[in-house]
Amino acid sequence: MIEQEIERKIEDFRELGIPEYIKREGLVPMADNIVSTIIGARRAGKSFRALQVADELIDQNVIKSIHQVCLMDFDNPVLSNMKARDLKLIQDTFLKLNPEFELNTSLIFILDEIHKIPGWEEYVIDLSRNPKWKVIVTGSSSKLLKGDIATELRGKSISSTIYPLSFNEFLKFKDFKHKPSSTKGQAELRRLFDEYLKWGAYPAIVRVEEYTKEALLREYFDTMILKDIIQRYNVSKPQQCTHLYNYLLSNISKDHTLQSAFRYLKHSGFSTSRDTVREYIHWAEDSWLLFMVPIYSNSLKEQERNYKKIYSIDWALANKNSLVWDGSYSRALENLVFVHLYRRWHRVHYYLTGKKRQEVDFIAIDKNGYPSMAVQVCMEMSQEYTLERELESIIATARYFGIKDNFIVTYNQEMDFHEQGVSVKAIPAWKWMLS
Numbered sequence: 001m002i003e004q005e006i007e008r009k010i011e012d013f014r015e016l017g018i019p020e021y022i023k024r025e026g027l028v029p030m031a032d033n034i035v036s037t038i039i040g041a042r043r044a045g046k047s048f049r050a051l052q053v054a055d056e057l058i059d060q061n062v063i064k065s066i067h068q069v070c071l072m073d074f075d076n077p078v079l080s081n082m083k084a085r086d087l088k089l090i091q092d093t094f095l096k097l098n099p100e101f102e103l104n105t106s107l108i109f110i111l112d113e114i115h116k117i118p119g120w121e122e123y124v125i126d127l128s129r130n131p132k133w134k135v136i137v138t139g140s141s142s143k144l145l146k147g148d149i150a151t152e153l154r155g156k157s158i159s160s161t162i163y164p165l166s167f168n169e170f171l172k173f174k175d176f177k178h179k180p181s182s183t184k185g186q187a188e189l190r191r192l193f194d195e196y197l198k199w200g201a202y203p204a205i206v207r208v209e210e211y212t213k214e215a216l217l218r219e220y221f222d223t224m225i226l227k228d229i230i231q232r233y234n235v236s237k238p239q240q241c242t243h244l245y246n247y248l249l250s251n252i253s254k255d256h257t258l259q260s261a262f263r264y265l266k267h268s269g270f271s272t273s274r275d276t277v278r279e280y281i282h283w284a285e286d287s288w289l290l291f292m293v294p295i296y297s298n299s300l301k302e303q304e305r306n307y308k309k310i311y312s313i314d315w316a317l318a319n320k321n322s323l324v325w326d327g328s329y330s331r332a333l334e335n336l337v338f339v340h341l342y343r344r345w346h347r348v349h350y351y352l353t354g355k356k357r358q359e360v361d362f363i364a365i366d367k368n369g370y371p372s373m374a375v376q377v378c379m380e381m382s383q384e385y386t387l388e389r390e391l392e393s394i395i396a397t398a399r400y401f402g403i404k405d406n407f408i409v410t411y412n413q414e415m416d417f418h419e420q421g422v423s424v425k426a427i428p429a430w431k432w433m434l435s
Contacts, residue, residue: 002086005078006093013071018055021048022172028053029158032131035124038138040162041288041313042224045203046138047073049162050110053136063106070094074113075227084119091127108134115139121153128156140228140288163343164201164314167193167433173206180434190412193430197329197336200316217320221245228287233279240270244280248290248310250322253331253338255307256292288313291342296349296363296371309350311338329411330379333429334361337377337409340433345373351397358393363401373405374398381413381426391417391424398422407432 024045030036030053038046054069063069072090074080091109095101109127114120114137128135137157165173174192178185199205199213208216225245230238247264248256262277284290292308312318315332319325341348347365351374352358364373376394381387390408398406399422408426417424427435 002078002082003089003093005076006072006090007097009072009076009079010070010094010097013069014066017066018051019048021052021055022169023052024049024162025166025169026160026162028136028160030134030136031158033128033156035128035153035157036134036136037157037159038136038162039159040140041164042140042228043202043204043220044162044164044288044313046140046162047110047112048203050112050136050138054108054110057108057134063108067098068101068106069108069110071110072112072114074111074116080113080116082117084117084123087114087117087120087123103130104132106132106134108136110136110138112138113140125153125156140224161343163339165203165206166201166340166343167196167430170196170201170206173203189430189434190428193428197332197429198316200314201339202314202317205316213316214320217314217317221249221317221321224287224289228289229283232287233283237270237272240265240272241280243268243270244277245284245289246321246323248281248284249312249318250324251310252312252315252318253334254310256310257307291338293338293348293350296351296365306352311335313339315339328379333379333409333411334377337375337429338362341373341375353393353396354400356393356396358389358396360393360397363397363403371397371401371403373407374401374403375406376408377410378408378426379411381408381410391419394424395420395422398424 028036028038028049038049040046054066057063058065070090072079101107111124114124124135124137127133171192176188176192178188180186180189200217202220205213205216225242229235230241235241244261244265248261258274258278261281262272262274265272265277281290281292285292289312291311293311294303294308295306297303312335315335318335319332338348341362341364345364346367349363349365351360351363353360360374361377362375363371364375366372374394374397376390378386378390381390394406394408397403399420406422406424408424409429409432410426412428413426414428414431415426417426
């Protein structure tokens, strides 16, 4: 039955071909005898990015056609039940259907969500030992990249991460063709940014009618919780787990402590423990649902002593699945800025100034571990008190670390400040993300 399903998948792919796609940013690094892993949140576009690689290799004449591409999706009722020992059936069946292929024929194997099969690592490493065969693995578990990765894959794989659409990619999906510097172009950019802020960055959300967007965002949340957490980790109390995630999504861009999450579940009538809550949060991070951002400090003790800030992989996903939401987008804007920074910088933290303990929303850390950009997020700065507060904290931080790139990212205000030897630029989010 497994071999028949593999054969069906191969034939279906050849008949349907590579679907129409819009090119995504970034490279997927590849090398001989190395497994390429593409990771990221569910529905962020990992599978399409892998197919884009295949299409690019056809254009470059590395392979001649999709007949040299073997695509297997393990989010499949038959294939997801395979054992590691059965995985060799994939190339055996593929080569049986293509007797003209030799071992030195250039082939591409795209294995989508293969991490669902225990012991998969040894198989993909063996597959990649043929220098003519490129192996691309996609998955929604950060275990393909982070510290929990299986020992066998270390040093034998190279990873790239796919996030929901950047604003620049969003504009491509919306077929934006105006000059950004023109009056018409800027008006259209502001309109599209409003849509981006309201409905988020998932690729499929861009293309569906507005009346289906909210339902789709709720379905994404339910699927992430069910497949990526409850089923994967065999959660014994799914209602309690889901209730916590609804609560955490209601608090994006806010302070978070383990104690506050534990206390919330207890007050909601759930019998739980701090260790269980810690596990729930770790699983949400591993599945790319949530990010817990610590304070910037060279001391791990200080990072543990201070609160963390909560952000979601997608601000609209958070808003539409929150227990409480007031309808404003100020915290969504901060979440949006976080994701934009996170995809580009080595590390992203918040910071508290030394004397007054004023918060700076983000400090971006370069590859050498040093603060290189400070960012405040403010929906609007019409109140003098608000402007003074934002400036005071970012100037103090910039002076302390010697940071040259300092921004206040706003909804639609723009101005320049120069105080105490520090330059700060207030800039609309849409313009900042395109600059």
